[in-house]
Amino acid sequence: LKPARAVPAWRAVPPATWYPADAPQRPVRARARARREPAMAMPVGQLAMDEYGNPFLIVEEQGRKKRLKGIDAHKANILAARAIADSVRSSMGPKGMDKMVVGPDGDVLVTNDGATILEKMDVSHHIAKLLVDLSKSQDHEIGDGTTGIVVMAGSMLEQALELIEKGIHPLRVATGFEKACEVAVKKVEEIAKTVDIQADGQAALRKAAGTALGSKVVSSRKDQLARISVDAVLAVADIARKDVNFDLIKVEGKVGGKLEETALINGIIVDKDFSHPQMPKVVKDAKMAILTCPFEPPKPKTKHKLDIRSAEDYKKLYENEQQYFKTQIKALKDCGANLVICQWGFDDEANHLLYQNKLPAVRWVGGVELELIAIATGGRIVPRFEELSAEKLGKAGVVKELTFGTTKEQMLVIEDCANSKAVTVLVRGGNQMVIDEAKRCLHDANCCVRNLIRDPRVVPGGGASEMAANLAVVEASDREQTVDQYSMRAWAAALDIIPIALAENSGLSAIGEMAAMKAKQQSTKNPWHGVDCMQVGQTDMWQQNVYEACASKCSQLRLATQVVKMILKIDDVITSEDVIDG
Helix, strand or coil: CCCCCCCCHHHHCCHHHCCCCCCCCCCHHHHHHHHHCCCCCCCCCCEEECCCCCEEECCCCHHHEEEEECHHHHHHHHHHHHHHHHHHHCCCCCCCCCEEEECCCCCEEEECCHHHHHHHCCCCCHHHHHHHHHHHHHHHHCCCCHHHHHHHHHHHHHHHHHHHHCCCCHHHHHHHHHHHHHHHHHHHHHHCEECCCCHHHHHHHHHHHHHHHHCCHHHHHHHHHHHHHHHHHHHHEECCCCEECHHHEEEEEEEECCHHHCEEECEEEECCCCCCCCCCCEEEEEEEEEECCCCCCCCCCCCCCCCCCCHHHHHHHHHHHHHHHHHHHHHHHHCCCCEEEECCCCCHHHHHHHHHCCCCEECCCCHHHHHHHHHHHCCCEECCHHHCCHHHCEEEEEEEEEEECCCCEEEEEEEEECCCCCEEEEEEECCHHHHHHHHHHHHHHHHHHHHHHHCCEEEECCCHHHHHHHHHHHHHHHHCCCCHHHHHHHHHHHHCHHHHHHHHHCCCCHHHHHHHHHHHHHHHCCCCECCCCCCCCCCEHHHHCCEEEHHHHHHHHHHHHHHHHHHHCCCEEEEEHHHHHC
């Protein structure tokens, strides 16, 4: 006979006493489960149970959330980045195609500037936005090479995906990429040549600006625009400090005329005219009062009502107003001004009085233009008439009104300024789209010249720098003992996208051209051989005058590698379902 087992204490108690009488009654199964299984919340984003066994959601709108983990997350991120890189790949090089971007309001933009294309594209994917920001940071830091950096980053991610699928951990891939980047930057700095920026009429600067303009819409006039760009930058550059203040270079566009009529003006252009049509159109030896106060009687700040009951009262009020105007004009005359530039408007009466007193005036001049005029003419911006004095006046050799076309559009030109640092580039073109693109091209060329003034080392274009870096990284990977050698070779292979894209866009055999150039670099020991996009029969980029600043190429390699490392470290994406699907 088996001995009788002791009955557990909780079984000895009648069921009615397990829970207080007022406790909510639950189904038998739920009660049994509650006795056997302790209530425990599951990880965020999944189903959890309360202490009564009822399921509840931790994340709001969990049904609409979607989660990608591990290699799926890497694949989704890399495919999104590749889509962005492929969209700008065909716009690289001197034979690159332009893109037309139509905005939400129907405004049309035609450009092949990578940063502008990506900025205007309505990108919603979170990883794709990182590449847009990458292009912007290159644009802010260097000003050129915005397309190449995105294409390079897309190619690196493509190579990384192949390594991850083979089983190499993403962090090992990132480490190998970092090692390869350092080898490549070192090689690029080795092959760089230092140029004398002042020699032969700034020939080196003009050639570098010409390279930046060669792939743009304005390439037919690249020599003329390169000369304008170099002259503009050198006019405002502080060569001793190796610094350029771009705020002093103003680029104005005027529709009408030909691109060839684009000119550099050693002074300021203001898109205004003299306030009275009978004022003189040319003011020589101008002493200008730069005002930010309105040319009118002061008005009470609060609401007011004025009762005039007789003609004498009206006459007194009129004389009082006239006295204000006369005092203001007297202050201008006493300080010796012969030209008034005002930020605010003035009524017809003030305009008439200025004309009678032979004081030409310009009204409604913007704040930025006012500051530029003050810098260029050595004047001070005056907030009150009482503060006017002779030493606060700006001085210029001549201020004249230019008339454009048959519509009599006028602009003011202030030339021969006391402080001739400020310059203006007046861009002409057939329509607004051409002018906007020409402005962007000039900005790129200005940045290229600025970079060479800061650091006068140049590296070859035409994909030669990338091919030289590729050969150096492959050689270094052969000496690498760890698994990073695979990542380094993949990074080197990613650089090949630049010469391949240049050859493809020029209608050449991409692989054949790249292989031939690599062989030529190795056989001649000259890393300046690149893709001959223009088919001039010369592959030496130094002879072709195709080169760019060393700082630009090093920045491209470093920034692209950093962003790729950041994307490789993301292995879990929790987002709403429609974003991932879109």
